[in-house]
Amino acid sequence: MKRVIVIGGPTASGKTSLAIEVARHFGTEIISADSRQFYREMRIGTARPSPEELAAVSHHFVADRSVTEPLSAGRFAEEGLHRLREIFTSHDLAVVVGGSGLFIRALCEGLDEFPEVTQEARRRVEEIEAREGLSGLQRALREADPAYFGEVDQQNGRRLQRALRVCFTEGLPYSSYLNKVTPRSFQSHYYALAPERAYLYQRIEKRVDHMLANGLEEEARSLLAYQQLPALQTVGYQEWWPYFREEYPRDRAIELIKRNSRRYAKRQVTYFRDFRAVEDFTEIAAQMEAVLG
Structure with a gap:
């Protein structure tokens, strides 16, 4: 049976580097289930993997479309399943990584399908x-x-x-x-990073400071014309719009980005608490190798 290693966890917890370690160890590819890293215009504020990280392992669904081409969870599942079938032609394992629980569930389990509301x-x-x-x-x-x-x-x-x-x-x-989803032809194994809260919040603070130093404000300003799009209604971008309208000072925008990032991380921790908690690559490798025999 084909298998998917799912790596979840809150923002700034280290999912990207862990996923790369796992994918390199098993010689496979990565599907990103980060619902904001899909968009090529959003590089800094989404903490997109670096060029070196992207070169280390084949990644899918990273900066492969514009913010003007929104990707819903249902559509992501359709495209993701197609990509998994391609990966499985030459690999028995694939890695899915991201902090967007809905998108992970859509791909690995499926979502109920509803009619388009009139x-x-x-x-x-x-x-x-x-x-x-x-x-x-x-x-x-x-x-x-x-x-x-x-x-x-x-x-x-x-x-x-x-x-x-x-x-x-x-x-x-x-x-x-409800409950009419198509069963998946692969088995998913769920893991999540769950760092201690104080340490996680410290990492979030440092990440936001790094984003600011690398041009987050300028990136957000370049996307001002698209602020109403769903992709831009997200932490790291939406806090800039009132500042650009001179509704509050720049320091307030930065304070809100950090606060909202912490709140988002807290919700992610809650969502991923049913995943198997791990601290590093060795735990996943040992457990998967035991499963694979």
């Missing part, structure tokens, strides 16, 4: 919320999909809205679209 469905949900608030959304979902209503966090208005938009689009329950 404007009419959006309008109906907006009218219910405007007229009745959260209780109205709860009532509508209980009527449209009692099965999902019994499972969902009923206080989470955004989830209620999302489910209702799907229900109203084709008249089918939201729950009817």
Whole structure:
């Protein structure tokens, strides 16, 4: 059976160098599941692997498209599966690395597929919320999909809205679209770096300072015309837009980048806590070699 070694973890934890070590050891290639490193215009703020790192091992989905060509998790899974099939023609293993949990899950496990929501469905949900608030959304979902209503966090208005938009689009329950993903033909082995929090935050501080010294502000300014695109709604870029509009000083932008990076890292730690925690390359190599026999 073909296998995928997945390496996750929070920003600045050392995923890139670890993935390269693993890929070189097993003589294989790397697929990046970092949802911002896809875009060639975003080099500094995404901590893209250096030219030397990219040359050390074959990488895929790094700077291979423009910010004007957004790549959704579903589309990434389609393209990623095609690339994995190509890698598996000459390798039994592939490495997937990144901090974007949704994109990792889309590729390695699959996502539920929903219909494209219609404007009419959006309008109906907006009218219910405007007229009745959260209780109205709860009532509508209980009527449209009692099965999902019994499972969902009923206080989470955004989830209620999302489910209702799907229900109203084709008249089918939201729950009817769940758990229908296509099984993968490979086995995934999940690992994550989980450094001690104080050490991680120190690395984040140093990384942001390094980005600033290497031209992060100038890179963000060059992307000002694209600030509304989904790819630019991310830490390291979105904090510059108010500064460029003179809404707060430069020091505040830098402070927010560091703060938001720490918050993002904290969410990533939570997401990856179900992965097998490792500290270095030797642990993954030993465990995988035991699996491979």
